[in-house]
Amino acid sequence: MDNGLKQLVEVSRLFGSDPSFVIAGGGNTSYKNEEKIWIKASGISLATIDENGFVSLSREKLKLISQKNYSNDPLLRENEVKADLHEAIVAPKELRPSVETSLHELISYRYVVHTHPTIVNGMMCSLEAEKTCKVMFGERALFVPYTDPGYILFKVVAEGISRYTAKHGLEPSIIFLENHGVFVGADTTEKIETIYAEIMTTIGGRLSLQLPGTETTMLKSEIIACVESLHPGYAGFKALGIKSELTDLYVVDEISFSKAKKSFTPDDIVYCKAHYLYIPAQENVTDLLTKTTEKIADYFDKYGYLPKVLALQEQGIIAIEESLKSAQNVLDVYENILKISFYSENFGGPKFMNDEQIAFIDNWEVENYRRKIAKS
DSSP, X not given: OOHHHHHHHHHHHXXXXXXXXXXXXXXXXXXXXXXXEEEEBTTOOGGGOOGGGXXXXXXXXXXXXXXXXXXXXXXXXXXXXXXXXXHHEEEOTTSOBOTTHHHHHHSOSSEEXXXXXXXXXXXXXXXXXXXXXXXXXXXGEEEEOOOOTTHHHHHHHHHHHHHHHHHHSSOOSEEEETTTEEEEEESSHHHHHHHHHHHHHHHHTTOOSOOOOOOOEEOOOHHHHHGGGSSGGGTTOEEEEEEOHHHHHHSSSHHHHGGGSBOSSHHHHHHHOSXXXXXXXXXXXXXXXXXXXXXXXXXXXXHSSOOSEEEETTTEEEEEESSHHHHHHHHHHHHHHHHHHHHHGGGTSBOOOOHHHXXXXXXXXXXXXXXXXXXX
């Protein structure tokens, strides 16, 4: 194995195995030499990745993407870019490279590690993200306002890097993306680790509100046993529920839940969909099941799909998915949403993705592919 690829595998597993940096199949990493770039295949978990989980692509062919004119229609444009990405693949042809491949190619450092650290996104998904980022990191980092993933994000970051480099004489090694995460680039994996440590220390030092207990207990509510039967669309699905000091903060009432009712990042939508359903407490289990059935039907009428996350007032959080593994992923990602919401209070409060941004992700074939891979 190429030594650079070997180090890429090691640094990928290091960050991928730490849930404070990466949840489920999120994040991506890359290594490049003069001719090729190796990048994580879409949907592959960084925690367990080996050399077979990366796609190698021709850097020469990737550079052509930045020079082409694509359709103005967002979905058609992304399909065109996807086709050009596939054309640039050296091996293996059967895997799909990360949608952020062109962005990794754009960053000239040999190694790039992109993650979604919880405390970083506490800042990036807050009302004061840009202001706080500039106060804490100044000229050390590039801040990019929320931009739809894919080709448009690539172009926006390219312009940002160009301006930064013209001003400072070198590329930024830290790129913060609002409502998304952070890219760190360096020529060695040791430097990558050092930069990430500095980021976490800097933001951690600004957290005046400390996270409550996150030790979870599994819900034994009677609704868990029959939630799969509350809608025909749940046939064959599995439900899991948790309760903790953290979840308790957000299921007190609809006001508390309003701070975690929508998605913060594209990854949230991939695993949990974009909207989460609050179920008010009832006098007995029969009434609770009736109310839950009604709320699920109303949700489906409004959004055209079934909720994956149910928040039961004064009880806890329920995730429902096609398998227990997928349901656990939903719980993990939604619990992270709660943490991000809590940390955002240090920076002015939570800022969700808006409806237009959510619609783009929901309708994007690339993210639907990631959903499929994540369930396999």
